[in-house]
Amino acid sequence: xxxxxxxxxxxxxxxxxxxxxxxxxxxxxxxxxxxxxxxxxxxxxxxxxxxxxxxxxxxxxxxxxxxxxxxxxxxxxxxxxxxxxxxxxxxxxxxxxxxxxxxxxxxxxxxxxxxxxxxxxxxxxxxxxxxxxxxxxxxxxxxxxxxxxxxxxxxxxxxxxxxxxxxxxxxxxxxxxxxxxxxxxxxxxxxxxxxxxxxxxxxxxxxxxxxxxxxxxxxxxxxxxxxxxxxxxxxxxxxxxxxxxxxxxxxxxxxxxxxxxxxxxxxxxxxxxxxxxxxxxxxxxxxxxxxxxxxxxxxxxxxxxxxxxxxxxxxxxxxxxxxxxxxxxxxxxxxxxxxxxxxxxxxxxxxxxxxx
Ligand SMILES: [Fe+2]
Ligand SMILES: [Fe+2]
Numbered sequence: 001x002x003x004x005x006x007x008x009x010x011x012x013x014x015x016x017x018x019x020x021x022x023x024x025x026x027x028x029x030x031x032x033x034x035x036x037x038x039x040x041x042x043x044x045x046x047x048x049x050x051x052x053x054x055x056x057x058x059x060x061x062x063x064x065x066x067x068x069x070x071x072x073x074x075x076x077x078x079x080x081x082x083x084x085x086x087x088x089x090x091x092x093x094x095x096x097x098x099x100x101x102x103x104x105x106x107x108x109x110x111x112x113x114x115x116x117x118x119x120x121x122x123x124x125x126x127x128x129x130x131x132x133x134x135x136x137x138x139x140x141x142x143x144x145x146x147x148x149x150x151x152x153x154x155x156x157x158x159x160x161x162x163x164x165x166x167x168x169x170x171x172x173x174x175x176x177x178x179x180x181x182x183x184x185x186x187x188x189x190x191x192x193x194x195x196x197x198x199x200x201x202x203x204x205x206x207x208x209x210x211x212x213x214x215x216x217x218x219x220x221x222x223x224x225x226x227x228x229x230x231x232x233x234x235x236x237x238x239x240x241x242x243x244x245x246x247x248x249x250x251x252x253x254x255x256x257x258x259x260x261x262x263x264x265x266x267x268x269x270x271x272x273x274x275x276x277x278x279x280x281x282x283x284x285x286x287x288x289x290x291x292x293x294x295x296x297x298x299x300x301x302x303x304x305x306x307x308x309x310x311x312x313x314x315x316x317x318x319x320x321x322x323x324x325x326x327x328x329x330x331x332x333x334x335x336x337x338x339x340x341x342x343x344x345x346x347x348x349x350x351x352x353x354x355x356x
Contacts, residue, residue: 010073012056012066017046019055019073029076033069034062035171036147044121053151060150103164103176107140114145114152125155128177132161135179143175157306187301189237192313193229194297197287200225204276214271223267224321230260232319233290237300240312244303252289252296255347259286262344265337270327278337282344 008014008022020027020040031037037058039045055073059066074080110131114124124143131141143149153163153175162178186194200222207218238253259282266279290296301309 007077010055010070010077010079012054012059012070014055015051016040016053016055016058017050020046020050023073023077026073026076029073030058030069033072034064036062039118039147042118042121044123045118048123049151057150057154061147063148099166100162100164102162102178102180103140105140105142105176107138108142108176109139110135110141112141112143114143114147114149124149125152128152128156129159132156132177132179137179139179141177141179143177145173145175146171148173149175154307187298187306188310188313189301189304190291190297192316193233193237194291196225196229196232197291200229204279207271208273208276214273214276216271219271220324223271224324227264227267227324228319228321230264231322232316234260236312236316236319240308241300241303244305244308250296250299250303252299255351256286256290256296258340258347259344262337262340265333265340268325268327268336269329269333278341282341285348 006022008018010019010023016030019030027040031040040050053061055070056066059069062069112124112127112131117124117127128141128143135141143152148165148167153165156163156177162180163175165173165175168174203218203222203225207215207222209215234257238250238256241253242249262282263279263286266275266282269275288295304312
């Protein structure tokens with residue numbers, strides 16, 4: 001008796017080959033979604049790209065929204081047609097419309113026809129890698145294709161190459177690949193948060209310039225910006241890193257949170273030069289720990305991977321400043337500050353001693 005066919009669930013994360021093996025009747029449904037999917041009849045593609053490409057990537061290749069693609073397949077499979085929620089990375093990762101500054105078509109010295117290769121039964125990635133390796137400094141490769149080469153672009157991105165794809169006519173795509181690799185330099189989240197540190201440092205420096213009282217307008221902007229910065233780290237950055245690590249938080253995140261508590265406490269009363277000095281005494285080492293090589297920002301970039309880190313950094317630009325309470329100089333405030341500063345200082349003394 002034939003074993004009952006294992007039916008894989010149909011979600012954006014389902015591999016194309018798994019789908020076609022477990023739901024062979026869906027092949028025509030899939031192909032009907034976009035002309036580019038006709039290539040799935042190609043046995044070479046079936047054995048290679050389709051094994052690693054997800055439906056989400058396939059949606060990008062075919063230029064169809066992943067939700068619609070998954071919904072159509074689920075409908076045809078007779079399972080509830082609603083696409084699972086919250087899995088729309090391919091949609092949000094749609095190409096940028098403005099060409100990046102490095103893209104100068106005059107620098108293209110090598111081209112490759114992906115359709116011709118596939119027709120000849122060759123998967124383009126190996127050939128693309130060879131041609132990219134052969135490029136000289138500043139030179140670009142252009143890949144022409146009748147589909148958006150999403151898996152190829154993701155593979156090149158993981159190797160550190162910059163890519164840009166544009167649709168030149170209906171169903172015709174040009175993908176430019178830069179020879180330069182993005183070195184192991186700071187990732188997108190590291191760059192985003194370090195730039196925000198610089199912006200906040202500058203606001204605080206200007207708020208305390210001269211010998212007079214602290215400039216309340218500039219300090220107010222610093223206070224709002226720093227509380228936003230802390231909110232972005234705790235609510236978004238550390239949370240995303242924990243999720244990417246399968247629920248395991250970054251070991252240092254808890255101590256950085258304690259620092260954040262002390263910093264936030266120092267922002268409660270009306271600022272004085274003495275309070276600003278206290279803020280700087282915590283914030284200086286705190287920011288260095290976040291920014292140093294292999295510090296928490298690098299760890300977050302690594303945990304998320306380039307594409308997701310890039311996406312998160314661009315979403316964070318829209319993160320709002322929190323609503324601010326007026327300054328509070330009540331009797332309990334100074335005790336609250338002292339307790340939080342003590343916790344923050346002691347934890348680093350203990351952890352530094354523990355490392356020796
Ligand atoms: Fe922080
Ligand atoms: Fe920070």
